[in-house]
Amino acid sequence: MLYLLLYPLHTEFAALNVFRYLSFRLIYAAITAFLIAFVLAPPLIRRLQAIKMGQHIREDGPSSHLSKEGTPTMGGILILFAVVLSTVLWADITNQYVWLALGAMLGYGVIGFLDDYRKFTGSKSKGLTAWQKIVAQGLLALAIGLFFYSLPGFSTKLSVPFFKNFMPDLGLLYIPFAVLVIVGSSNAVNLTDGLDGLAVGPIMIASLAYTIVAYVVGNKIVSDYLLIPHIEGAGELAVFTAAIFGASLGFLWFNTYPASVFMGDVGSLPLGAALGTVAVVSKHELLLLLVGGVFVIEAISVIFQVASFKSRGKRIFLMAPIHHHFEMKGWEEPKVVVRLWIIAILLALLSLSTLKLR
Amino acid sequence: MNAMEMMAIISKHFEMKGWEEPKVVVRLWIIAILLALLSLSTLKLR
Numbered sequence: 001m002l003y004l005l006l007y008p009l010h011t012e013f014a015a016l017n018v019f020r021y022l023s024f025r026l027i028y029a030a031i032t033a034f035l036i037a038f039v040l041a042p043p044l045i046r047r048l049q050a051i052k053m054g055q056h057i058r059e060d061g062p063s064s065h066l067s068k069e070g071t072p073t074m075g076g077i078l079i080l081f082a083v084v085l086s087t088v089l090w091a092d093i094t095n096q097y098v099w100l101a102l103g104a105m106l107g108y109g110v111i112g113f114l115d116d117y118r119k120f121t122g123s124k125s126k127g128l129t130a131w132q133k134i135v136a137q138g139l140l141a142l143a144i145g146l147f148f149y150s151l152p153g154f155s156t157k158l159s160v161p162f163f164k165n166f167m168p169d170l171g172l173l174y175i176p177f178a179v180l181v182i183v184g185s186s187n188a189v190n191l192t193d194g195l196d197g198l199a200v201g202p203i204m205i206a207s208l209a210y211t212i213v214a215y216v217v218g219n220k221i222v223s224d225y226l227l228i229p230h231i232e233g234a235g236e237l238a239v240f241t242a243a244i245f246g247a248s249l250g251f252l253w254f255n256t257y258p259a260s261v262f263m264g265d266v267g268s269l270p271l272g273a274a275l276g277t278v279a280v281v282s283k284h285e286l287l288l289l290l291v292g293g294v295f296v297i298e299a300i301s302v303i304f305q306v307a308s309f310k311s312r313g314k315r316i317f318l319m320a321p322i323h324h325h326f327e328m329k330g331w332e333e334p335k336v337v338v339r340l341w342i343i344a345i346l347l348a349l350l351s352l353s354t355l356k357l358r
Numbered sequence: 359m360n361a362m363e364m365m366a367i368i369s370k371h372f373e374m375k376g377w378e379e380p381k382v383v384v385r386l387w388i389i390a391i392l393l394a395l396l397s398l399s400t401l402k403l404r
Contacts, residue, residue: 256380334380
């Protein structure tokens with residue numbers, strides 16, 4: 001919005017010229033989102049405590065987690081608010097991708113909110129039924145996929161990390177593929193959200209990586225140089241991902257071990273879906289498997305654990321998702337969290353190197 | 359380390375205020391990240 005309001009005035013005030021630059025706008029989008037989250041968190045936490053919106057801790061989880069009972073949850077609302085406000089302020093709001101990403105995030109936010117709210121009123125650690133949740137997520141992702149498919153100039157070709165010439169055209173199959181990316185990413189982040197700051201850290205790192213991807217893809221000169229398909233307008237998504245980075249950073253201040261607030265499904269589901277949507281729009285869908293590798297590891301640990309237990313009656317991990325396995329092995333919670341952040345940073349670096357290695 | 363020094367090093371100050379060690383550490387990381395962002399924005403703002 002500031003771009004539309006202030007940039008046209010640059011003929012009178014030369015200083016306003018900076019609003020043209022994406023790099024300037026995305027940095028300030030991050031800082032603005034940080035400040036919104038940082039300033040509003042304490043009153044929100046007090047409010048959540050007042051209405052007793054506390055997390056119920058799973059009884060079959062690690063015993064060290066029982067002391068977390070009653071920590072306020074649904075802090076994700078704050079992240080969503082900060083991201084929306086900051087993105088609308090700093091992005092070019094005539095850009096359709098920006099609205100699509102915001103819409104996808106808010107839609108998943110509603111699903112997450114209903115899930116959290118059901119847990120709260122039902123007074124159990126269980127929210128929506130698994131079926132209700134997956135159907136709602138699937139339908140929403142389908143709507144996003146169909147919308148993409150209908151956009152003029154949208155390519156159904158898939159870019160594969162490390163390859164520049166191998167770009168299979170999925171055609172109509174691109175729609176179910178996009179659904180898989182968005183729903184998978186949303187649920188994987190949800191599974192990861194089990195320790196203080198564990199989800200929000202890799203979210204920050206992945207959103208930073210996709211800020212760079214979106215910037216590169218949206219810039220004609222840089223994308224031509226790197227032999228990456230150029231997508232007109234995708235650069236504005238960098239403002240959105242930068243806002244996610246900033247809002248998450250502000251949230252982390254209160255969510256880091258020992259947490260004073262949890263994000264809840266209202267945070268993890270939309271943040272995962274937002275990353276999935278950005279991956280689809282920037283045409284770097286498969287790269288998300290690497291950028292969000294921590295989420296993938298967490299999801300796979302659950303799948304393998306369940307499959308192994310059902311098929312041979314034996315568990316692979318002491319407890320799934322894998323962060324509980326490390327805790328059961330005796331690592332302290334902050335150590336598990338920071339080590340998984342380190343892995344996320346390494347994977348993000350590797351992912352960025354694929355922009356050049358192809 | 360005597361009481362005077364305990365207060366002079368700001369990280370210790372926060373711990374004495376009752377913040378747990380991992381919280382002090384991560385919050386100082388957050389400040390470092392913000393400062394780095396601000397620094398990078400000065401490349402454009404000149």
